[in-house]
Amino acid sequence: MFNRSEIMKDAHRSAKHMMQTAGWAQYGYRYVFQYALGCAWRRAKVAALTEQQRQIAAVKSEIANLEYLPLRQNAAARRSALQNKLSTLAA
Structure with missing residues (x-):
């Protein structure tokens, strides 16, 4: 399971660092901590x-990002290749 204490410490460390960097202090500590806590959980x-x-997660993310390609680019071949890769990883 997850070590919640370490996640909270990581979030506080990140929030403190973010508050000291340019641009983050304007949002206030609560908002910055909320963002840092979400990032800590994801990590x-x-x-x-x-x-x-x-x-598998990286391939799924790549497939999802294909929707945002410019219209001139054909995503069908890339999507097919990624789905084949996903099926081989899942097997």
Whole structure:
């Protein structure tokens, strides 16, 4: 399971660092901490994944991002290749 104490410490560290960098102090500590806590949880969840699960997540993310290609680019071939890769990873 996840070590919540370490996640909170990581979030506070990140929020403190973000407050000291340019541009973040204007939002206030609550907002910055909220953002940092979300990032800390995402980092913890990614760290808990196996290498195969990370690869599957990366391929799924790439497939989802194909929707945002310019209209001149044909995404069908790339989508097909990624789906084939996904099916081989899942097997």
